Amino acid sequence: MARITDINRIKRLKDSTMKLVVEKGFGGASAAMIAIDAKVASGYFYMHYKGKYEMVNSLLQEVFQEAAYKLDEYLKTEHSFIQIVEEIVDHIFLIAEKDPVKLKFLYVLSNDYSFVIDDEIRLNVFNFLKRLKELGQESNSIDPEISEEDLYLLLLVNSIQYINLRFKFFSAKGELTHADKEHLLYLIQKVLIQNS
Amino acid sequence: MARITDINRIKRLKDSTMKLVVEKGFGGASAAMIAIDAKVASGYFYMHYKGKYEMVNSLLQEVFQEAAYKLDEYLKTEHSFIQIVEEIVDHIFLIAEKDPVKLKFLYVLSNDYSFVIDDEIRLNVFNFLKRLKELGQESNSIDPEISEEDLYLLLLVNSIQYINLRFKFFSAKGELTHADKEHLLYLIQKVLIQNS
Amino acid sequence: MARITDINRIKRLKDSTMKLVVEKGFGGASAAMIAIDAKVASGYFYMHYKGKYEMVNSLLQEVFQEAAYKLDEYLKTEHSFIQIVEEIVDHIFLIAEKDPVKLKFLYVLSNDYSFVIDDEIRLNVFNFLKRLKELGQESNSIDPEISEEDLYLLLLVNSIQYINLRFKFFSAKGELTHADKEHLLYLIQKVLIQNS
């Protein structure tokens, strides 16, 4: 019972942190504010984290790690290159729908020179990308010009940017639709795929 | 009668602000720190700006405005769609080389939910993109699927992300080269251009 | 679970604030100075008050409210008009002796255009004065020319001015004595009382 309470506390803390860091920025989201939003005592998170930066950073790594893990799972399905690309875009859109704050959090902090993804996690992601590229090469699907860095940029960064652009500027266009996803996928595939 | 406002002071202030906002984030770059770096009195910028946020924001708008103006100039040259796309990428690489801090500043703040580009400036940029799209359509160069938002994403956001990815992660790969620019241009043109 | 709010800290804070506002004026009494004098952390009073002005103002209202309450108590004793006038002067002299800072604080801020007594409290005081006047009329003790405003001026303002004049200028005359009180009472009664 005590265990469950604790897990809920930490969950709430993480959610509130992501929400407020997105809304106000790292500096603008105060520990007190986060604690109130999470219905937790302000001293609470010093039991789990060394400080505010450590907490936000560890949250960022966690979110990234989770994504890296998800990517690996797709690889294990032994689906084709094109299918996996599609599944990844699908997955990012799913997060955008189910947990938009998480996607915004990723967007904000991954474009900040004060936060850097841990080498280990980055390595995981690039290992995945390397294997994805190889998969594409095996089936002659991928444009040989495309590097891992390009995959990172076009598949991951681009998708996150596409969605956040909608959240931030083009919200007038309404909710993200299935057509939006198809359109993004069209663009991505157009760059990645080998021309005849 | 009295001293005349010193342009150099303001220039130094702007440069230091961009530099430190990039390095430490908006919250991490303190007014005192910026003032010292700019060799200016700590109270100095309250003569020109209402506060720290206003200053950084006005700087962001200024940088954006300058870019919007540059874009319009390219349009006036009456070059072709493909040429203009190339010139824009060229120009972004030029900034990356001559004033990398400015590009980082743009990168960091344009991916922050606390800073929003003024409607007027955004309108300028989208007017340009609209005309660029029309130019592409006239010559049947542009893929009809491409919208103004796509142009924004693929041409501008993507270029900035590409370069900052290098600054932030792949700095091990060394300086940006001519080949890097060609590669990016290849990717962009591949998405934008109409398939035969 | 956590520490319980320390009443003494707040008491010390209030005392130091009154003392320093009297000595140096509202602007001259800095938050840091007050905190040191009260042996409290400099940020402490922002836990209880929104800012320096709010704190001093709330203190002023509190002191006034306390006085208004005291006045009502005298009315409830069912003593005569003349007795109550005497008791009020007595009471003011008592404060002058036991807590001179409080009387000085009242004096300084009630003569400042930046601080205004809350409507509710002023209403309380004037309700009291109205009933006091009625009491005087019932026993034909009060000069019919005397209005509530006059009672305010002559009974309250005058007494406070009388004592503070001594504190500020005529301190050479030494401590306030019983004779001083009798003299003031004589003056007040002379104006208030109905001539034969």
Next chain:
Amino acid sequence: MARITDINRIKRLKDSTMKLVVEKGFGGASAAMIAIDAKVASGYFYMHYKGKYEMVNSLLQEVFQEAAYKLDEYLKTEHSFIQIVEEIVDHIFLIAEKDPVKLKFLYVLSNDYSFVIDDEIRLNVFNFLKRLKELGQESNSIDPEISEEDLYLLLLVNSIQYINLRFKFFSAKGELTHADKEHLLYLIQKVLIQNS
């Protein structure tokens, strides 16, 4: 011509200072604010005064001195005690009408422990009061219980308080009228005059 300009500058400076000190308090009225209000350069008054405090203080002394001088003039008229009392109240009401800011300024600063009237000026005033008292005694008009301090309190302080109470609280009662003056005079004379 240069001379006239200068006198106007100083006049405007004094007026603005009084106005703003009344409205915002000594600490709240900044030098820049005063300078703007007076249409004068902010550095201007450091040509005439050592600092802000010196300026406000010298202004206060000046106003007081002017009053002391006026009082002496009334004495020279060889009017009766009662007449002079009336003329003083008249005069204070006249200031209230012609230059209310000056009266507010006097009110605010004379009730502030940070500003003290210069000994010399206070002496002038008390010499006047002494002679006024003697005048009253010669004609058996004044209550023998009344001291110079009482005259100060009842004649000067009281009048200023009476008017400022109207300005600050009872402004709903409208402009000061002739009847108001008569009423105040009635109260003052009632305390001061010897009962048959």
Next chain:
DNA sequence: GATGAATGAGGCTTCATTCAT
């Protein structure tokens, strides 16, 4: 004489962090 750009000490306030409970 007069100006107002520039300074920097010091004011107010926030907030990450600690620690008694």
Next chain:
DNA sequence: AATGAATGAAGCCTCATTCAT
């Protein structure tokens, strides 16, 4: 384990004052 009162360093900003023009 969890709380939240308390701390004080450090942030933002104001403003009296100086001084080049």
